[in-house]
Amino acid sequence: MTDLATPPASTSHHRAAHPLDRLLPDESRRAVEIVRADERFGGRMRFASVDLHLAPKPLVLAHMAGADVHRAVDVVVLDPADGSTHEIVASLTDDAVAAWQRLEGVQPSIIVNEFGESEAAIRNDPGFQAAMAKRGITDMSLVTIDAWTAGNYGDPLERNNRLVRGLVWLNETPGDNQYARPIDGISVLVDLNAQQVLRIDDERVLPIPDTDIASAEWSRDHMPAGRERTDIQPLDIVQPDGPSFTVSGDQLSWQKWDMRIGWNTREGLVLNTISYTEGDRVRPVLYRASLAEMTVPYGDPSSTQARKNAFDTGEYGLGMLANSLALGCDCLGEIHYLDAHYCDAEGSVVEIPQAICIHEEDFGISWKHSDFRNDNTEVRRLRRLVVSFICTVGNYEYGIYWYFYQDGRIENEIKLTGILSTGALDTGEETSYGTKLGEHLYGPNHQHFFCTRLDMSVDGPSNSVVEVDTVPAPPEENPYGNAFRAQTTVLATEQQAQRRIDPLAARYWKIQSSETTNKMGTPTGYKLIAGENCMPFATEDSSIRARAGYMWNHLWVTPYDEGERWPAGTYPNQSVGGEGLPAWTAADRSVEDTDVVVWYTMGHNHLPSLEDWPVMPVACIGFTLKPSGFFDHSPVMDLPPSSNCH
Numbered sequence: 316m317t318d319l320a321t322p323p324a325s326t327s328h329h330r331a332a333h334p335l336d337r338l339l340p341d342e343s344r345r346a347v348e349i350v351r352a353d354e355r356f357g358g359r360m361r362f363a364s365v366d367l368h369l370a371p372k373p374l375v376l377a378h379m380a381g382a383d384v385h386r387a388v389d390v391v392v393l394d395p396a397d398g399s400t401h402e403i404v405a406s407l408t409d410d411a412v413a414a415w416q417r418l419e420g421v422q423p424s425i426i427v428n429e430f431g432e433s434e435a436a437i438r439n440d441p442g443f444q445a446a447m448a449k450r451g452i453t454d455m456s457l458v459t460i461d462a463w464t465a466g467n468y469g470d471p472l473e474r475n476n477r478l479v480r481g482l483v484w485l486n487e488t489p490g491d492n493q494y495a496r497p498i499d500g501i502s503v504l505v506d507l508n509a510q511q512v513l514r515i516d517d518e519r520v521l522p523i524p525d526t527d528i529a530s531a532e533w534s535r536d537h538m539p540a541g542r543e544r545t546d547i548q549p550l551d552i553v554q555p556d557g558p559s560f561t562v563s564g565d566q567l568s569w570q571k572w573d574m575r576i577g578w579n580t581r582e583g584l585v586l587n588t589i590s591y592t593e594g595d596r597v598r599p600v601l602y603r604a605s606l607a608e609m610t611v612p613y614g615d616p617s618s619t620q621a622r623k624n625a626f627d628t629g630e631y632g633l634g635m636l637a638n639s640l641a642l643g644c645d646c647l648g649e650i651h652y653l654d655a656h657y658c659d660a661e662g663s664v665v666e667i668p669q670a671i672c673i674h675e676e677d678f679g680i681s682w683k684h685s686d687f688r689n690d691n692t693e694v695r696r697l698r699r700l701v702v703s704f705i706c707t708v709g710n711y712e713y714g715i716y717w718y719f720y721q722d723g724r725i726e727n728e729i730k731l732t733g734i735l736s737t738g739a740l741d742t743g744e745e746t747s748y749g750t751k752l753g754e755h756l757y758g759p760n761h762q763h764f765f766c767t768r769l770d771m772s773v774d775g776p777s778n779s780v781v782e783v784d785t786v787p788a789p790p791e792e793n794p795y796g797n798a799f800r801a802q803t804t805v806l807a808t809e810q811q812a813q814r815r816i817d818p819l820a821a822r823y824w825k826i827q828s829s830e831t832t833n834k835m836g837t838p839t840g841y842k843l844i845a846g847e848n849c850m851p852f853a854t855e856d857s858s859i860r861a862r863a864g865y866m867w868n869h870l871w872v873t874p875y876d877e878g879e880r881w882p883a884g885t886y887p888n889q890s891v892g893g894e895g896l897p898a899w900t901a902a903d904r905s906v907e908d909t910d911v912v913v914w915y916t917m918g919h920n921h922l923p924s925l926e927d928w929p930v931m932p933v934a935c936i937g938f939t940l941k942p943s944g945f946f947d948h949s950p951v952m953d954l955p956p957s958s959n960c961h
């Protein structure tokens with residue numbers, strides 16, 4: 316058996332890669348072949364995910380000093396015959412299965428093939444066809460079905476079957492906006508392994524909204540002529556000498572920032588070994604950053620809406636749903652794209668050309684001062700490096716953007732757009748749990764929660780996290796009543812570090828080095844500044860409270876453990892819950908002066924408005940990591956003035 320935790324004896328079988336380099340398509344193919352060739356798994360297995368096996372952090376850091384590591388692939392396969400799940404580590408270095416574990420009672424994320432398979436199973440089911448006929452629908456080619464993850468609500472079917480719940484829509488003509496015509500009041504449970512309908516929950520026959528089609532269309536092919544504005548002049552970004560960044564393999568360097576691009580089927584884009592170079596000092600900031608989970612709970616008690624609680628990262632896989640930006644990317648300037656790929660159920664590689672977008676943007680002024688006495692003005696412009704990808708999860712689009720600024724800031728921003736997952740109302744019916752978009756059409760209330768995993772390494776692996784509130788001074792120190800100061804609390808253990816935002820106290824959290832100090836002798840650090848946020852509104856006894864417990868704190872801090880990657884557990888699909896962050900942190904381990912992982916959860920509350928229809932204008936939510944005593948003085952005094960003012 317291969318020991319993946321020690322360096323390999325020979326390096327002849329694999330390329331001289333960095334251990335965090337993204338899998339090449341040939342490496343994924345080879346991993347599939349290794350699994351296929353192993354008689355324990357044979358030909359019947361369906362591939363749920365094929366991803367780079369993360370080498371242990373100490374080995375990666377040793378590799379950066381020249382040591383070698385195994386190249387291995389995590390393969391999750393599903394045996395449709397008995398419903399078991401198998402976690403396999405395929406060693407590319409040794410060309411063999413290095414580890415194997417059989418799991419019962421868990422469901423890996425939805426496999427891309429299962430979207431089409433479940434839709435076909437429902438469409439071909441006589442009971443479903445009868446339910447459609449009852450509504451006057453006989454042309455099944457116009458019926459579309461979204462496969463929503465089934466969740467877990469105590470139904471025995473959820474224990475023993477691999478499920479999705481089909482929600483139903485109607486096209487008027489192929490390719491038009493089916494979300495304008497929900498066939499509501501009905502949902503269909505499908506067994507994905509048997510590719511069979513298990514149960515049709517046909518609770519209400521509702522009118523199919525008769526929406527004004529012109530106002531519901533988004534595709535240029537279906538839009539009425541003459542709609543587009545004509546008063547927009549060209550705005551071109553010209554970079555005659557090319558961009559200021561360089562990409563070498565997966566290594567990205569831009570001015571003083573360096574990082575390594577990573578990718579997997581679950582999180583999509585991952586950023587590794589992020590550092591800022593100051594003079595001849597390479598200063599680590601983050602070992603790894605990724606969107607580790609996201610959950611969209613709906614807040615409408617109607618039977619079809621109440622069970623919409625999608626975990627888009629853990630139940631679907633953002634990396635498998637990534638857009639090819641070759642088909643449409645709205646970034647301006649000199650763009651550098653990186654391709655991605657995933658493996659389908661059969662283990663065949665599916666390429667996503669141009670999945671990752673890298674470019675730089677002008678971002679207004681960085682700093683300015685005018686000295687009127689001496690008639691002197693200095694101003695500098697700010698630039699940022701943008702690394703992003705966009706994925707489509709059913710009706711919604713999510714753009715995940717990472718920004719790196721010349722002044723040392725890092726920002727994460729999620730752009731939400733796409734189409735509301737709508738519902739239908741009876742004639743004259745009103746609802747408090749959504750916004751009416753037409754007489755029979757409404758957008759139900761819901762929320763979007765994102766949990767970003769930040770494996771911090773501010774000036775080295777040993778960090779602590781402190782909470783900083785601003786408080787008025789106590790009376791004895793406050794003769795004029797004006798004084799206020801920072802109140803700093805060390806978050807010493809996992810339980811103490813379960814925190815929520817407090818904008819009224821101007822609260823932030825600072826991740827600081829245990830070893831490095833700035834010129835004033837205080838720890839170097841980065842502060843995490845919250846942006847828009849909210850709490851979930853589901854009750855303590857709700858299913859989603861157990862299954863997505865991570866949503867109930869905005870901040871979690873854990874000591875680094877290579878097995879702790881998924882905030883709602885490794886297999887949130889149909890889980891009963893309790894796993895992930897709430898389970899790990901029950902141990903209340905110390906998170907002081909150690910290798911910490913910071914988990915930031917942010918929620919976007921979505922009470923739809925008329926303007927969100929038919930395609931929602933982008934809503935943004937994010938957070939900032941800002942240097943705080945990391946530098947001894949402003950890091951942007953070295954910016955040259957820009958030369959291209961008109």
Ligand code: NI
Pocket residue numbers: 761762763921
């Ligand atoms: Ni929304």
